[in-house]
Amino acid sequence: MARRARWVVKIGSALLTNDGKGLDRQLMQQWVDRLVRLMDQEVDLVVVSSGAVAEGMTRLGWQRRPESIHELQAAAAVGQMGLVRAWEACFRRHDRHTAQVLLTHDDLSDRKRYLNARATLLTLLGLSVVPVVNENDTVVTDEFRFGDNDTLAALVANLVEAERLVILTDQEGLYDADPRQKPDAKLIREARASDPAIVGMAGGGGSGLGRGGMATKVRAARLAARSGTITTIASGRSPDVIEALGAGQAPGTTLMPDTSPLNARKQWLAGHLRMRGRLILDDGAVRRLRQAGSSLLPVGVVDVFGQFSRGEMVVCESEQGERVACGLVNYDAADARRICRKKSSEIAGVLGYMNEEELVHRDNMVVFG
Numbered sequence: 068m069a070r071r072a073r074w075v076v077k078i079g080s081a082l083l084t085n086d087g088k089g090l091d092r093q094l095m096q097q098w099v100d101r102l103v104r105l106m107d108q109e110v111d112l113v114v115v116s117s118g119a120v121a122e123g124m125t126r127l128g129w130q131r132r133p134e135s136i137h138e139l140q141a142a143a144a145v146g147q148m149g150l151v152r153a154w155e156a157c158f159r160r161h162d163r164h165t166a167q168v169l170l171t172h173d174d175l176s177d178r179k180r181y182l183n184a185r186a187t188l189l190t191l192l193g194l195s196v197v198p199v200v201n202e203n204d205t206v207v208t209d210e211f212r213f214g215d216n217d218t219l220a221a222l223v224a225n226l227v228e229a230e231r232l233v234i235l236t237d238q239e240g241l242y243d244a245d246p247r248q249k250p251d252a253k254l255i256r257e258a259r260a261s262d263p264a265i266v267g268m269a270g271g272g273g274s275g276l277g278r279g280g281m282a283t284k285v286r287a288a289r290l291a292a293r294s295g296t297i298t299t300i301a302s303g304r305s306p307d308v309i310e311a312l313g314a315g316q317a318p319g320t321t322l323m324p325d326t327s328p329l330n331a332r333k334q335w336l337a338g339h340l341r342m343r344g345r346l347i348l349d350d351g352a353v354r355r356l357r358q359a360g361s362s363l364l365p366v367g368v369v370d371v372f373g374q375f376s377r378g379e380m381v382v383c384e385s386e387q388g389e390r391v392a393c394g395l396v397n398y399d400a401a402d403a404r405r406i407c408r409k410k411s412s413e414i415a416g417v418l419g420y421m422n423e424e425e426l427v428h429r430d431n432m433v434v435f436g
């Protein structure tokens with residue numbers, strides 16, 4: 068059965084807080100009404116919501132964005148409360164659960180945490196819960212922060228392999244110049260995310276509330292393209308944009324990836340990680356990986372070489388020494404040795420716990436041609 072489509076919808080501070088006048092709950096409800104309709108059309112949804120700092124400033128009565136990092140973090144902590152409550156209330160009206168997911172850069176660059184974040188998000192989607200993601204502003208240090216949620220949303224799109232990233236902002240899309248400076252700027256309808264020309268068109272943060280501006284949105288589209296994700300940058304002032312997207316129209320600016328999802332994922336897996344170990348597979352496992360598109364179960368592994376931790380990259384070889392696949396492993400080397408040749412139902416008995424029944428999940432694996 069084909070899996071449901073996955074979309075990541077990112078909503079920026081300027082839009083969400085009505086240019087700093089507090090959370091625009093009415094508009095939020097209008098978006099949610101449309102988003103729920105999308106979910107009814109077989110789309111799983113992850114919302115990436117900015118606005119914690121802006122909402123915190125409103126609650127604390129601050130007129131200007133503070134300079135000090137600790138004041139910003141304090142404002143984010145206050146505002147995040149309002150933000151998740153507001154999202155929860157809007158989705159509740161449709162009997163949908165929401166979940167607060169706060170991520171940092173470390174969570175997505177460390178492979179173990181990456182796998183855990185991915186598994187949790189996919190579990191939430193499987194439960195029809197809407198994850199509401201923001202950066203964990205209170206704990207991040209300056210050098211490791213995303214800073215803008217455009218980048219975070221793109222990495223979340225990579226994480227769940229979303230078909231589409233929708234970046235809702237206060238402009239109709241990407242213009243050939245900043246429309247706040249040049250009112251006659253023209254809207255770009257469609258471009259390749261990798262086109263160097265569009266980077267030059269995008270200026271920095273414009274609203275004073277958001278941090279990213281268009282430049283980070285264009286960069287986000289490039290990052291998202293790694294997992295074959297199509298990015299739409301559109302105005303969230305009118306919730307009809309979501310309806311139009313659901314009906315297959317292309318409002319705002321569409322930024323297309325160059326590669327198909329499979330190739331993009333292959334490039335990403337192959338380009339980013341070093342092999343830490345080797346798993347030797349029996350003939351049955353080799354066949355199942357190559358022909359049936361299966362995950363690798365411990366029962367098909369006859370030997371384990373190398374030192375690796377959960378989440379690291381391993382190469383899978385046949386007993387004849389042929390490279391069959393590579394992927395992110397779900398157990399560390401010591402535990403992999405203990406469960407190889409064992410049925411998945413025996414894992415918990417042998418180890419005293421079970422992460423996943425697969426040693427390497429199909430989604431985290433590239434099979435060589």
Ligand SMILES: Nc1ncnc2c1ncn2[C@@H]1O[C@H](COP(=O)(O)OP(=O)(O)O)[C@@H](O)[C@H]1O
Pocket residue numbers: 078079080081082117235236237238240241242243244245246247268269270271272273274275276277278279280281282
């Ligand atoms: N080429 C461009 N096209 C559209 N907007 C641009 C462009 N260059 C800069 N901008 C500015 O980017 C702003 C949106 O970014 P930002 O304020 O960070 O919003 P958000 O909070 O939605 O992320 C716009 O209000 C606009 O002034």
Ligand SMILES: N[C@@H](CCC(=O)OP(=O)(O)O)C(=O)O
Pocket residue numbers: 078079080081116117118119120121143201202204214215216217276277278279280
């Ligand atoms: N994590 C921050 C969001 C950072 C930010 O301003 O992002 P954006 O408005 O999307 O450019 C917050 O919730 O205030």
